[in-house]
Amino acid sequence: MNKNDLKLSFEFFPAKDSAAEEKTWASLKKLENFNPQFFSVTFGAGGGERLKSDSFVKKINKDSLVPVAGHLTCVDMSKDEINDLALGWFEKGVNKIVALRGDVREKNKQYVPHPNGYQNAADMCLGLKKLANFEIAVGGYPEIHPDSKNKQDDTDHLKRKVDAGADKIITQYFFDKDVFLRYRDSVVAAGINIPIIPGIMPISNFKKVKNFSAMCGASIPDWIASEFSGLDDTPEVQQLVGASLASDLVKKLKKEEVNEFHFYTLNKYELTFAVCSRLLSLQNNLNQNNQTKGEARA
Numbered sequence: 001m002n003k004n005d006l007k008l009s010f011e012f013f014p015a016k017d018s019a020a021e022e023k024t025w026a027s028l029k030k031l032e033n034f035n036p037q038f039f040s041v042t043f044g045a046g047g048g049e050r051l052k053s054d055s056f057v058k059k060i061n062k063d064s065l066v067p068v069a070g071h072l073t074c075v076d077m078s079k080d081e082i083n084d085l086a087l088g089w090f091e092k093g094v095n096k097i098v099a100l101r102g103d104v105r106e107k108n109k110q111y112v113p114h115p116n117g118y119q120n121a122a123d124m125c126l127g128l129k130k131l132a133n134f135e136i137a138v139g140g141y142p143e144i145h146p147d148s149k150n151k152q153d154d155t156d157h158l159k160r161k162v163d164a165g166a167d168k169i170i171t172q173y174f175f176d177k178d179v180f181l182r183y184r185d186s187v188v189a190a191g192i193n194i195p196i197i198p199g200i201m202p203i204s205n206f207k208k209v210k211n212f213s214a215m216c217g218a219s220i221p222d223w224i225a226s227e228f229s230g231l232d233d234t235p236e237v238q239q240l241v242g243a244s245l246a247s248d249l250v251k252k253l254k255k256e257e258v259n260e261f262h263f264y265t266l267n268k269y270e271l272t273f274a275v276c277s278r279l280l281s282l283q284n285n286l287n288q289n290n291q292t293k294g295e296a297r298a
């Protein structure tokens, strides 16, 4: 098994209490088996959430051999506050950041920058790059960000983030491989040549994903919805279906030469583990076929 042919990363959010923390940590430990490029920790703007993100980033940095990337958002924070957090991580050896604008917490309210804050993710990227040698990932939106006027506007803004020094793009999740492939083509056509890593969300609870998708602009194809129809009362069956659909998606992408994947784990290892195991098995088969072809030629 050659795990290095695939680059995997796994996203977690800070757990809400100590029982959840234990479960989250156990999941993270399981996913270490895949020798990921990094674990990432999401960021909540509220004071308490901020502290939880900070301490989870520091815990992973201390207690796991896998590098950690801390997410940061611009919401409700001054530049100084963000810079202090980022530098605190850097001093402990954490140089990976996922730089994001974030959203306001109240429903239907527009994002307004903090008076002394970064305006958006591009601005944050520029500021952090001046501060220290951070490796920065930014968000990308295969189905355009809900605040973008149109596709061109969305691409222009992505370009601003890349021009500000972003090193890679991690996408919002999507369920149709063609959505990602079209996005990748359009980003490359716009002259952007940093890695574009698909964000993969294995569905464990269809109703929740459907509600969240409506807010973040990710569409759910009818054929995905119909796979979950009649499964409301059987969560464990939903999970089997979710793992199967996500593994079909990543295998199709792998065949299109996508080798890097970022998983939204929702702090649970089972679905992501199943999907990654199948992905590795596909990778091994491809390696064996290549080796056999090489031997036949020799």
Ligand SMILES: Cc1cc2nc3c(=O)[nH]c(=O)nc-3n(C[C@H](O)[C@H](O)[C@H](O)COP(=O)(O)OP(=O)(O)OC[C@H]3O[C@@H](n4cnc5c(N)ncnc54)[C@H](O)[C@@H]3O)c2cc1C
Binding pocket: 041, 042, 043, 044, 045, 071, 072, 073, 098, 099, 100, 101, 102, 103, 120, 121, 122, 138, 139, 140, 145, 146, 147, 148, 149, 153, 154, 157, 158, 161, 170, 171, 172, 199
């Ligand atoms: C990989 C990933 C991880 C995430 N992690 C978190 C997290 O940890 N915590 C959290 O709260 N949220 C997180 N989010 C959600 C994210 O914060 C929201 O999607 C937010 O609405 C946009 O963040 P952004 O960094 O993409 O914003 P930006 O790229 O700064 O802007 C989003 C959009 O706003 C518009 N816009 C912004 N500035 C301009 C400008 N100057 N001119 C024109 N248009 C502009 C554009 O339409 C642009 O696409 C994550 C999203 C992704 C994809």
